Amino acid sequence: MTSSSPWFLSIRDLDKSYGEFRALRSIDLDIRRGEFVCFLGPSGCGKTTLLRAIAGLEPQDSGRIEMEGRDVSHAAPSDRDFGIVFQSYALFPNLTVAENVGYGLVNRRQPARAIAERVEELLALVGLPDQGRKYPVQLSGGQQQRVALARALATAPGLLLLDEPLSALDAKVRLRLRDEIRSLQQRLGVTTVMVTHDQEEALAMADRIVVMNNGAVEQVGTPEEIYRRPATPFVADFVGHMTFLDAVVTGPGTVRVDDLDLQVANAGSFPSGTAVRLAMRPEEVRTRSITEETPNCFEATIGDVTFLGSFCRAHLQPTRSRTTRIAADFSANAMRDLAIAPGEIRRIAFPPEALHVFAGAAR
Amino acid sequence: MSDAVQEVPLTGSLVAPRPLRIGERQVGATLVLALCAILVLIIGLPLWALLSKSVENTEGHFVGLANFVTYATTPTLVASLVNSLFVAATTTALVIPLAFAYAYALCRSRIPGKGLFYAAAMVPVFAPSLLSGLALIYVFGNQGLLKSWLMGASLYGPVGVIAAESLYCFPHAMLIMVTALALSDGRLREAAEALGTSRWRIFRTITLPAARYGVISASFVVFTLVITDFGIPKVIGGQFSVLATDAYRQVVGQQNFPMGAVVGIILLVPAVIAFFIDRAAQKRQSAMLSARAVPYSPKPERRRDTVLLILVSLVAFTIVAPYAIAVWGSFVRYWPYNLSLTLNNYDFSTVEPSGWEPYRNSLMLAGLTAIIGTTLIFCGAYLVEKLKAVPHLRAFAHFLAMLPMAVPGLVLGLGYVFFYNAIWNPLGFLYGTLAILVINTIAHFYTVGHITALTSLKQIDSEFEAVSASLKVPFWTTFRRVTAPICMPAILDIAVYVFVNAMTTVSAVIFLYGADTKLASIAIVHMDEAGAVASAAGMATVIMLTAIAVKLLHIALDRLVFGRLQRWRQR
Structure with a gap:
């Protein structure tokens, strides 16, 4: 050289x-x-x-x-x-x-x-x-x-x-x-x-x-x-926060977590039936401007909420799934506008491009 | 930031790095090699000569363990062994509880005058061991002031040896105990007090276990000091022979080198055991103390403090009084009949042909040993601790540096006789010169200096060498500009330690001095042999005052160094 x-x-x-x-x-x-x-x-x-x-x-x-x-x-x-x-x-x-x-x-x-x-x-x-x-x-x-x-x-x-x-x-x-x-x-x-x-x-x-x-x-x-x-x-x-969910590939660009069928933008090349890990950052959870056409939307119960200054971290449980828990970050603004409080039920959505698919089941 | 700042060159045009002409690694490796060679020469080979001499006959042929068999079957020699063990064990049993109580009072009570009591207990360190023997002769000897107190028993024998050894060993034991007691965790005691634990139970379950390793370590140190000490049995032992005096008689008196070597090896056994027990104890001790431990600060307590004050005063008096009497005796015209004062006893030429010459020799020896020895010890410790090159050689150098701790002076002296006096040795010309005395004394006191230097070097940021390398500054420049100045207090400590010991030591050098290089401590032995006890005490007094003066100078210099030259230590 x-x-x-x-x-x-x-x-x-x-x-x-x-x-x-x-x-x-x-x-x-x-x-x-x-x-x-x-x-x-x-x-x-x-x-x-x-x-x-x-x-x-x-x-x-x-x-x-x-x-x-x-x-x-x-x-x-x-x-x-x-x-x-x-x-x-x-x-x-x-x-x-x-x-x-x-x-x-x-x-x-x-x-x-x-x-x-x-x-x-x-x-x-x-x-x-x-x-x-x-x-x-x-x-x-x-x-x-x-x-x-x-x-x-x-x-x-x-x-x-x-x-x-x-x-x-x-x-x-x-x-x-x-x-x-x-x-x-x-x-x-x-x-x-x-x-x-x-x-x-x-x-x-x-x-x-x-x-x-x-x-x-x-x-x-x-x-x-x-x-x-x-x-x-x-x-x-390691970098940032991430919720990990166990999932199974159900088709090209779709996975299932418990009873939730989700669309994924970058699903990788896993064949159907493969057990994978689905990951999503807390700030990617959407709560606003959700319509019937929004992909991956469902209702979830708000669990405990931790106050972290400029934002709050809540744990959400989809109403159709007993075991899945998802961390979601809400800005102070969102907390006020949407009146987010423990026990409330809200419609939320996972944008397909925010979902990451990794090989392997849970650790 | 200002515009001028923008002109800082992006890459090195102002300061183009120039490649070093000499490789640092090569220099480092060469220095470590040189250190190993020196240590082999001054420590390794003499010890090897001692070991090999013990399995040879007087003609130099290999005879296996025959010498040891001869030793074991010679009743007078075995008697010395028994005597030595008896004296060492008794002294240990006597000194350890007293030293513990003394140290306990200094660390765990609120008695007044702690500094003074500490200094009083340290007096014996500054005098040759035989001064305590001379002192007892003044008090309890044939012409002693309080001879009647012995109720007819003779001082010259086990009684005198044990008493004198106890005086001499006390500060060494006390120092170890103070360290052990100072290291304990105050929180444990406070927790116990909060639980309403009785005082005796606190002492038994917290204080004693914490100080246990100090007690063990001090016991072995005292045992070894006594069994290998030559001066006291020589001066006060009379017909009572011990291992150390046997070794001297065999080598100097009868020229029976192999038997001398056998005695030397027997002396080596307790010292080596003590060394390993001490190292194990230290490991356990430091493991007991967590980083979060809180030092214990005692609260005033009338009854405890009174009892301890009385005890400490008695002990301090018992230590200081004999030395004071010996000093007084050295100025007295004719003890105990004419107590008028005179300086006649200090005209050493009347009893010792070389007059004051031995004192000058001692000063030369101590000065040279302090300068050369401290330089060697500190630079050696630096090479061992801070260099990265040749790890195996550095480990070997460290091993050699730790050896002298386990080797009594008498044994090292014997090794020097066998090695440097050997016909085949090209270094034989050193024998009888001041040079060999300096070399031997450096070797004798190497380990403590080495440990002091290592401790101080370990406290320095370990990245200094890395930073220097990145700045293309060779390690020897950083050593000169940074490491050595930072370690100056430790370097002073080493120099003073070496100086004081070189002034007072008898055991190793007694085999090595020549006609022109007789030392003050050896002159004491000779003057005492010649019956000039007052002059012997006078010479010992001069040595003691010199050593104390150097220590005081050290304290003053330390303040100066910290105060002015080391301004960077203060915020």
């Missing part, structure tokens, strides 16, 4: 085990130049291991990693071109903020003035001008994380690696920093890989999300693809 390859980073068939535990199972992944990619998954899914393998901090057992067309599979971390930010920030506590940011510059025999200018520039970039003389302990968590970011960007690396950079922060700071990191990344155009277990963070920040589970990649796609067209039940369940 040459540097004209469209991919900035290419990973082929990466494997890693800790004793019996397989941390990474033949990972294949390509990342474009300038892209913001999130590795998303539950703890222990291998996302951090993959990040550390890319950095060379925990070398893989087998497989190949190419950066800008260069095979770095066996290169030491210092021979790879990346900057990294850790959850713990890993700021050097005995050095000032400026010394921390300039840490990687001092080693490059730059004149002191050029370093000082660059440090100022970087501190301004992360919104901490004039804080250079403080020690890390004198800064808040969010400020410390910005310093760590400035330090990682100081050497203008080709690749920025973020290992759960926001999970040690309060919710408010996390939201703000999330936007700042994203806009900074877009402005600099630096290829970025971020590890997170927070699906909201991944959806909000990433160009593409790599959903991982049990050391393997479950799905790679844009946030919208991941959310709207989850490739596996795991992705469907």
Whole structure:
């Protein structure tokens, strides 16, 4: 491969085990130049291991990693071109903020003035001008994380690696920093890989999300693809909320759940009689402008309702089915307009294009 | 953000990454290899020499276990073994309950002057072990002030040895107990109190079990200290021979190296057992304490505090008084007949040809050991803990670093004699020089320093090396700029620990000193042998004051380091 390859980073068939535990199972992944990619998954899914393998901090057992067309599979971390930010920030506590940011510059025999200018520039970039003389302990968590970011960007690396950079922060700071990191990344155009277990963070920040589970990649796609067209039940369940129902395929584009016959837009190629799992997001349940022609409409009893601030989550039971329970989200508006309350019976509908069909019966 | 910010280059034009000329991995692997080589040379091979010497005859031929058989069938040698076991067991039985009560008072009561009592109990740590023997001679010896209190029994023998060993071992036992008691969970006690549990039952069901491992660990430490101590039996033992004095007599007196080696190995047995029990106990101890445990803060309680205050005062007095009397004695013209004060006893040249020279040697030894030893120990611990390269070699280095803990000084000294004195050894030229004393002392006290360094290194963010690598900064730069400065308090701790021990140790170096490198602690033994007890006490006093001064300097420096140089620790 040459540097004209469209991919900035290419990973082929990466494997890693800790004793019996397989941390990474033949990972294949390509990342474009300038892209913001999130590795998303539950703890222990291998996302951090993959990040550390890319950095060379925990070398893989087998497989190949190419950066800008260069095979770095066996290169030491210092021979790879990346900057990294850790959850713990890993700021050097005995050095000032400026010394921390300039840490990687001092080693490059730059004149002191050029370093000082660059440090100022970087501190301004992360919104901490004039804080250079403080020690890390004198800064808040969010400020410390910005310093760590400035330090990682100081050497203008080709690749920025973020290992759960926001999970040690309060919710408010996390939201703000999330936007700042994203806009900074877009402005600099630096290829970025971020590890997170927070699906909201991944959806909000990433160009593409790599959903991982049990050391393997479950799905790679844009946030919208991941959310709207989850490739596996795991992705469907992990990203956003999802109601799963046991169903049987009754014909092309139709399935049956208990006594309910439902139309499905993307039924896959399951033959009739196959047991499948039907999945739907709570916010897809329709309650307004339902007519006799609306497909998949039926009456349901409203069960318990949980107040969640801007919306409420209700559990619905179709009147014709004893065992099926469906989660549905209603905005505060809908709650008021439709007078939704426990025990009421309402007509609801499942849009055919909102129903996902996965192989296999219940777990 | 401002316009200037937009000019930040997208990719590295300002700072093009340059490839490192030397591979970090290779440097790391080479350093670990060098560390292993050093540790093999200063710890591994001497011990190996001891083991192999014990299965050779005096001509150097392999004789299997013949030496051990000879030992077991020589009544005088077996008698020493019995004596040693008796003295060690009795001292342990005496010291452990007292140390426990003392530590209990310091941790679990509201008695006043805790800092002072703590310092009083620590006095023996700063003196050579034989000063406690000299002190007892001043009080209960043939010319002792309170000789009549012994009611005709002789101090020179088991009585004196046990009493002196008890003084010497007390702080070691107390320190372990304080750690064990300080680690207990206050919530358990409060829960028990809320349930109306009686005080005695709380003590029996909560306090004791929590401190159990501390008691076990301290018992073995005391037992090992006593059985391997050379100075006290030498000074106060009289005709009462123990293993340690036997080893000295066999090697130095009779040049019977194989038999010396056999005694050394016998001494190794309790030390090795103690080592493993201590490690097991520590594991259990830390497992008992959850991360959410709340330290116990005692409430005032008149009766308990009074009883404990009386007890602690008595013990502290018993410890400090003999040392004070020994110091006083060193200034007295002719004990106990002419108690006028003089500095004559400090003119060591009248009793010891080399005069003050041994003290200067000791200072040199302690200084060099502190500087070289601390550097080696800390850098070694860094390589073991923070590097990723050559994991098996690092594990091997760690194993070697942990060995000296299980090896009494006397045994290590014997190993050095056998290894560095061997005809075939090209390093033989070191024998009798200050260098070998430094090397031996570093090895002797390596483990505690190693553990201190590891503990401090483990507390540092483990990602510093990863961050440095990503910034293309080699690990040695980060070590110099970040790791070592952060660990400065621990480095100071190690240096002071090594210095104080180098000043006071007798057991290992007694085999290794040469005509020009006699140490102060050894001069004490010789002056005592020559009957110049006052000068011996004088030299011991000088050592003790030096050690205490260094400790005080340490405390002051620690404040300075924390206060000024380590400004970054404060918010």
